[in-house]
Amino acid sequence: MKSATPKVLHEICGRSLVGHVLAASRELRPEHLVVVVGHAREQVAAHLGEIDPEARTAVQARQNGTGHAVRMALEELGGAVEGTVVVVCGDTPLLTGGTLAELAAAHTADGNAVTVLTAEVPDATGYGRIVRDAASGAVTAIVEHKDASEAQRAVREINSGVFAFDGRLLADALGKVRTDNSQGEEYLTDVLGILREAGHRVGASVAQDHREIAGINNRVQLSEARRILNDRLLTAAMLAGVTVVDPATTWVDVAVTFEQDAVVLPGTQLQGATHVGEGAEVGPNCRLRDTRVGAGARVDTTVADGAVVGAGASVGPFAYLRPGTRLGAKGKIGTYVETKNASIGEGTKVPHLSYVGDATIGDYSNIGAASVFVNYDGQDKHHTTVGSHCRTGSDNMFVAPVTIGDGAYTAAGSVITKDVPPGSLAVARGQQRNIEGWVARKRPGSAAAKAAETASRQVESED
Numbered sequence: 268m269k270s271a272t273p274k275v276l277h278e279i280c281g282r283s284l285v286g287h288v289l290a291a292s293r294e295l296r297p298e299h300l301v302v303v304v305g306h307a308r309e310q311v312a313a314h315l316g317e318i319d320p321e322a323r324t325a326v327q328a329r330q331n332g333t334g335h336a337v338r339m340a341l342e343e344l345g346g347a348v349e350g351t352v353v354v355v356c357g358d359t360p361l362l363t364g365g366t367l368a369e370l371a372a373a374h375t376a377d378g379n380a381v382t383v384l385t386a387e388v389p390d391a392t393g394y395g396r397i398v399r400d401a402a403s404g405a406v407t408a409i410v411e412h413k414d415a416s417e418a419q420r421a422v423r424e425i426n427s428g429v430f431a432f433d434g435r436l437l438a439d440a441l442g443k444v445r446t447d448n449s450q451g452e453e454y455l456t457d458v459l460g461i462l463r464e465a466g467h468r469v470g471a472s473v474a475q476d477h478r479e480i481a482g483i484n485n486r487v488q489l490s491e492a493r494r495i496l497n498d499r500l501l502t503a504a505m506l507a508g509v510t511v512v513d514p515a516t517t518w519v520d521v522a523v524t525f526e527q528d529a530v531v532l533p534g535t536q537l538q539g540a541t542h543v544g545e546g547a548e549v550g551p552n553c554r555l556r557d558t559r560v561g562a563g564a565r566v567d568t569t570v571a572d573g574a575v576v577g578a579g580a581s582v583g584p585f586a587y588l589r590p591g592t593r594l595g596a597k598g599k600i601g602t603y604v605e606t607k608n609a610s611i612g613e614g615t616k617v618p619h620l621s622y623v624g625d626a627t628i629g630d631y632s633n634i635g636a637a638s639v640f641v642n643y644d645g646q647d648k649h650h651t652t653v654g655s656h657c658r659t660g661s662d663n664m665f666v667a668p669v670t671i672g673d674g675a676y677t678a679a680g681s682v683i684t685k686d687v688p689p690g691s692l693a694v695a696r697g698q699q700r701n702i703e704g705w706v707a708r709k710r711p712g713s714a715a716a717k718a719a720e721t722a723s724r725q726v727e728s729e730d
Contacts, residue, residue: 303340531550624648665683
């Protein structure tokens with residue numbers, strides 16, 4: 268990956284690669300789930316503690332092959348285990364729980380000692396090839412690409428690296444795996460030959476979509492997997508009644524949810540646990556993270572993080588909703604408005620060019636254009652409260668802490684530093700003074716002076 272980030276911690280669609288694999292594995296409801304960690308194990312283990320605290324870790328101090336890794340996992344569980352052991356790779360984010368369930372079901376139904384998940388792929392380069400008995404079609408071996416003959420390399424059925432084993436037989440066979448191969452490693456795939464030679468049944472379950480087993484080894488493959496998973500998520504949303512106008516420019520995370528008749532317009536990214544309500548319209552050109560959009564709301568060209576937009580509300584274009592923003596039903600946050608830690612009531616409007624931070628605004632109030640809630644004194648944040656049915660003038664500064672009572676007005680251009688009682692008009696600005704003739708004296712000969720002189724003559728002639 269050429270990255271300081273361990274491969275399995277790279278993310279697509281809101282989850283790490285290993286996070287996707289864990290989610291698919293959890294659909295089997297396993298009695299135990301063990302993740303084998305080696306390279307950068309401190310980082311990986313810390314991440315696992317965040318996303319799946321119940322998962323156990325087994326340390327592979329030396330990366331001595333896949334068979335060795337599975338031995339470490341069994342040792343973490345105290346040795347051989349009863350029942351089916353499913354082994355998956357940590358870099359296959361497209362693998363689904365449904366495919367794993369089919370593998371486990373086939374393993375049990377066929378009475379296999381081991382069942383390998385396989386797939387037919389257009390290009391098998393780099394993958395282990397499935398070698399079958401010509402007469403029965405049974406799996407006789409898996410040959411790694413670097414150890415395969417030319418004839419074997421022509422085979423397009425590949426090993427996915429995903430297996431279902433009989434737990435007892437697996438533990439015994441791992442003790443017989445040798446390292447006489449080009450890498451000097453313990454190959455898990457050798458277990459198949461060992462079990463077959465012992466007279467046990469080796470079977471295969473073919474994945475319906477070969478893309479599910481694709482491993483990620485570079486940024487190109489990461490991008491390709493992201494597109495496939497994104498298409499999968501959008502298809503599910505559209506089949507559930509969501510309109511996605513342009514899937515090619517729409518990106519969603521796995522935790523994003525929709526209600527029926529939601530509309531997503533082009534150029535939109537929905538991240539984290541974002542939810543779009545019934546009949547709501549999001550986009551174009553929005554990026555929403557962990558944001559809830561209420562039924563019938565409209566969000567246009569907006570960045571939002573950890574915000575709540577009420578039913579029937581309107582946001583944007585060119586709005587920035589920072590964490591803690593709560594916009595009430597039928598409210599409005601308009602063009603070039605930034606909000607943070609602000610509760611804005613039902614029907615209240617902040618239409619233009621304003622900053623609202625650390626504030627509570629009641630219902631059906633209107634905040635004038637170019638208003639700033641001055642919440643920071645250089646050391647501490649302070650709160651501003653604006654009541655219901657208030658009308659604040661344009662170019663107001665509300666210097667917190669300050670409270671504007673219900674039904675109060677503030678005059679345009681005011682700097683409000685004191686509480687305003689309910690129903691009052693607050694005027695906090697200097698008195699206007701006109702100095703006549705200033706331009707002619709201070710800017711003689713200028714365009715402004717000539718224009719003023721012409722206008723004065725016109726007024727005199729009209730008089």
